[in-house]
Amino acid sequence: MAWAILFVAGLFEVAWAIGLKYTDGFTRLIPSALTLAAMAVSVVMLALALRTLPVGTGYAVWTGIGTIGTALLGVALFGEPATALRLGCIGLIVAGIVGLKLAA
Template structure:
């Protein structure tokens, strides 16, 4: 169950990271509340996952999911650059996440 908590926490991290863009500096109430809620829930679920997972693995996977998801959505939603080098680096992060899962 810890890996499920961690995966959902990582997805919520993507949600709040992208949500920050829509808050416009926390001047828009609805996106601001949703973003803050995603932040809190993400950290709570990370904490639950860390009851059973090593802290280094859990934190690295959590930030990795957030990094990959945010980078890909930045490309898709906001037109961020999608160069081969950038996509290759994202692939390396994914490889690291998979590797940590396999050794845990």
């Protein structure tokens, strides 16, 4: 169950990271409120997952999910480059997350 909670926490990390782009420096009320809510949910869920998962593993997986999701949505939503090197590096992060899951 902790892994599922951690995964959802990572998705909320993606939501707040992407939400930052829409807040316009926290000058837009609705995007800012949604981004702050996603931040809170993400951190609370991370804390719940860390009740049973090792902190190093949990935090690394949480940030990895956030990094992968944010990078991919940056490509899809904002036209950021999807070079082979960039996608390969994202693949390495995925491999690291899988490795941490297998080692836990």
